[in-house]
Amino acid sequence: MGMTVGMVFLLWSMNVFIKAVGLGNSSCSGAAAVCGNVTIPYPFGIEPGCYIDDSFAIDCNNTLGSPKPFLRRLDLEVLDISLEGTLRVNYPMSSWCPMSGTEIAPNVSLASSPFVFSKLRNIFVSIGCDNLAYALSSDVSNSSLRSIYGGCMSVCEKGAIQSNGSSCNGIGCCKTTIASDLDVFTTRIQSTIPFKRTEDCNYASLVDQKWFEENLTNHFEVRKMSLVPVVLNWEINANLSSLVMETNSSHSTCRFANGSSLLGNMSTTFTCTCNSGFEGNPYLVDGCQDIDECANLEVCSFYNLRYPCVNVLGGYYCDPVSDHKSRNKIIIIGISTGFGLLFLFIGGWWSYKLVKKRKNIKRKEKFFKRNGGLLLQQQLSSSEMAVEKTTKLFNSKELEKATVIDEGKLKEFINEVVILSQINHRNVVKLLGCCLEIEVPLLVYEFIPNGTLSQYLYDQNEEFPATWDMRLQIATEVAGALFYLHSAASTPIYHRDIKTTNILLDDKYKAKVADFGPSRSIVVDQTHLTTVVQGTFGYLDPEYFQSSQFTEKSDVYSFGVVLVELLTGEKAISSTRTKECRSLATYLIHSMEENNLFDIIDARVMKDAKQEEIIAVANLAKMCLNLNRKERPIMKEVAKQLEAIQTLQKTPNVQQTYEEVKYVRTEMYEQWDDVSTSTMLGANSGLASSSGSRPLLSF
Template identity: 45%
Template sequence: MAQKLSEFLIIFFIICPLFLLFLASAQNDYPITSQSDCVSTCGSIEIPYPFGMKDPKCYADKWFEIECRNQKPYLKLINLEVTGIYASSSMVEIMNPVFRWKCKDDKDSKPFVNLTGTPFSYSNDQNKFTAIGCNKIAFLVSNGLEVSGCVTLCDQHDNEEVNSNVAYGQGTDGCLGRFCCETSLPLYLSEFNVTLESMNNRSSSDECVHALIGTDYWYEIYDGTSTEYRSLGDLRGLNYVRAMLDWVILNNTVKLPSDSNCTHVVGYSSSSSSARRCECYSDSFGNPYVTGGCIDFDSSNKNSRAKWVIIGVSASLGSIILLLGLWFMYIVVRRRILKKRKEKFFKQNGGLLLQQRLSTGEVSVEQAKVFSLRELEKATDNFNLNRVLGKGGQGTVYKGMLVNGEIVAVKRFKVQGKVEEFINEFVILSQINHRNVVKLLGCCLETEIPLLVYEFIPNGNLFEYLHDQNEELPVTWDMRLRISIEVAGALFYLHSIAYQPIYHRDVKSTNILLDGKYRAKLADFGASRIISTEATHLTTVVQGTFGYLDPEYFHTSQFTEKSDVYSFGVVLVELLTGEKPISSIREEDAKSLASYFVGSMEQDCLFEIVDKRVMKEGEQEQIIGVANLAYRCLELNGRKRPTMKEVTLELERIRNLDRKVDDLVVVVDSQEQYRHEEIEFVGTEMPWTGDSELDTLPSIGNNTTSSEIRPIHAKYN
């Protein structure tokens, strides 16, 4: 009996305060508008500040004015329908027009959305650019430049299905690669315009094509009662899809709350000096653009809550003691819930498997550490926007400082595929000890999306350093040659010497970072794959970066180590010419730097495209040698390309040409192939982890003088 009474009392004193807290929270709900008399809804859509209607005091400035038409809100000046506003994340969901061309029973639609000068831009992490059709290259154009694009592939039978609007690409998980393609958006995209190109002889001019910017689930149709999905082939009459816009406050006269975390947005294209964005602190929620709009998770309006609690329990001492006990129980239960949640994410992300491998010695604890979420939150100031180093399709990178003073880069990374594969990749990468590969320090598995921790690289990437040159620290020929050798050595290590072969799959100048001494560091292994030593290739859905993508991989979907060689060849040409991999300035058939370079070599015009600084500083034999090597790397037939081992040795030989080393010579016979002596390594350690760079590697070639070097096209014609 006493036990039942105690249980009743416990239940009563749990329910009563909770009920009173509910009443208190109902009367103290966080505000969403700046003025109490502002209209806050249009139809079923809530309109929080800085957006507003009718009265100028209800919205921040003219760009945030909402016009309610037939119970549907529209951004008045931009004339786009709004389907949702999310003040806590500074996003607004709109209905974005669809590009439609040559589609049966549908009129052509070539919309143009220009957000330049407005506080809005397309969210690059919430949207994707999608094209649906056959054998077309769809380019996303902004400010007259092609900033992104993708390719749709299908055969003749597929082409008939597209033109007849037969349903294809069925499923609720979006574009699967057949008939359609998708790619990520650049940061701060403010324009939506589309151009199309046919793929050489594989398509006709009358094929139906749709192109759009939309969220991951743009094909989802919601009628208010149920959710349906539109098949990718059934697109007749599709005029608009859902897309997300980011916003900032551009008007300096707008007063922002002092109790929110309001910061300047670095790099915003419209007005980087005045662009501001607000968010609630990590322990609160609500509307950060309204004073008092952010409410603490733990104690929403403590004074009001205490008042309702005292009234509810008749202000008796015993009730207060019981309530304090219940409050203590609440804290304990809450901590247990948070602990369980962290444990759930830890197990979900493969933490037990990782701990097992740590305990068996498969991974060195000194090299791979499992960080706690609290450590990384403290290191990055709760992932403050001011700490963002970069943002891409695979995640956001933050700069952080650990308690021991070490500067690190923390990457929020979304796992693709099985947890076992992610853990296996982490285990392998944690054992890589190569000075030209960005070092992985550890990970955090206590969050829904795992976090990876890397060493911090201070001097940006090779693309920025090469194409935005600083006169105070120019990119000399010696630096270019050294960087190419360092990257080639890193790829050679990944392909041939690592615990298991690793294909990088995204070799490009933006993924080559430069440390404090401007030494190259190969980075971004988000697309990398580990393969068995017996495998010769990897069959996957085609992905990569335009300008660096291996044409053979593009046509066969089979990625080999020679695909990395092709991408490295494009980087070599970048270093030689100083040109970007894709340029709209060049002629139509030479937009690709690889095609432009190969054509110039075959026309004996090498020195017309080489960078002026390279021509001034480099030896002619060295320039021709690197060009020859790049030409071989860009062979359309992957079997004819050299391995990264051969590339590394050849670059070392070329660098030593001006040192007049007797055992490093040039091969000039047009029919003779390069022959390399085998290198024997002990175990799996790098053979050049010290300060020397391949100083002990054997020489190659015949005893030929440097004066006998001829351009590559004469050799390969």
């Protein structure tokens, strides 16, 4: 409390003193002086008594032909002064020439002055090749007391891109900020390459950032300059506050701050600004004048109507509309404009929707025709089955998720729709319909949640492992589906691309044969199709590959590969196997011939299945993979054999199923009387009986 009263008394005493002595020379009018093209506002001044302190005294020097202002105490040329607390001066550059050893390092100290080098407005710049420049404290006599305020390094490597004036990126030119507002510093320049000798000189200095980045067409122009613009911050010593308090009014505000960073003596400094709505010099008596906002024609203008503007001290207001006619006019204009915009919006929206609807109709018709819709309708209508009961033509709005068909496979797309419309089997994926009214046609299938057989085999999880029971069930179901396609369907259908990725698993892990794009239907008496070879390598019938003739036995070969995948858990083609056994079909046959069948069987199968079951399925797969298609079984026989193996597996009493299995085996032998005895043998000589003859199942 006592300190506060003492401070107030001190300020009051200084104020009374200044009032008694006046503000200086009565001849000083307070108007800003001019030297050359630079305006000198108070607290700076040229004439005695026209500046607040000797530190703010300006000398107008005419010796160079045109008047130029200089700070009297610092002998720095003033470029401009701002009442916001900054001024720009010309500051000498530092340079170093390695060849001559000449070094110029000017050291202008702002200590004990109201000025500091601005941290925010200046940057430290260095121009030259292989150059390290930095600003450090002026106490260079004691190296332990030196402080580096900032520095940067520039290089000129061979082939490097030189700075082109629009950037200072470290190639021939570098820049950085300084750590804080400084009152004194020394610049040091040295080469990054020891004992380098070159005729080019290197330069460094603080410089006004805005001037450096905006006014120079090329940064290397700085090398031709001995002086560059630098921004100084200035504040007034608190000891002179009474001089300003005499002038201070409600139109300006002076704020005090700790000036230790400026003056270094823990004294305080302050600056003044005009309040909002005022402009001018806050350091002069009545220096802050009211701004006439009403001089701006945009003030109080609304919807092309200009209302009376009343200027008041520090602001303005718009006079309320008193004329009822003007008010009514505004209301009418507003309502009319609103209704007009509303009707315009409604009309435009309706027109847009109408045009869009017609465009969509034409677009759907175009896509329907282009995607083979007419051809599909013709083929479905000529089919013996009722189109309404088998396949639906969806429109685009009825589909949210569907399978996208490649536009380049349009014929396969139409073929798949026609084929699937003839099929009704629990182990064949059901086609719900198709959509032809969009750019790329869509097929809509029943949802099959558990992915493909390939994923089930090769991406197994512990919750639903691929047990032997599951594998045998899937094989039996796929065989039944293929038997249906070959024999029981209204028209025989060859799938032409049987593989594990085209076998889907539903929620109960029941098999669903899918992807009928390459499939073909044939007339009943036709035995084969002659087509361009199509299918998946590893599953492709070798005879079909050579002759281009596809028969039902070609599907049998592909199914044989699937059987081997179920037995071994390996993919149809693998680069990890030897070159001659990269094909899984060859791998199985080779292993059986070398008496190594059980070495390639999947560990899970070996754990779950009986050896006779494995041998039976392996023999069946081997027959399906016979290179001579005539010696392969048909799918009906394959399906019955798998059903027999599955029945044997599920029946505890083997004798119960002996007659059924014997019947199946006898029927197969009767139909394959041309097949060599070796094909019907066990997996290999080690697995066969000593008599050299063994059926697929033995009891």
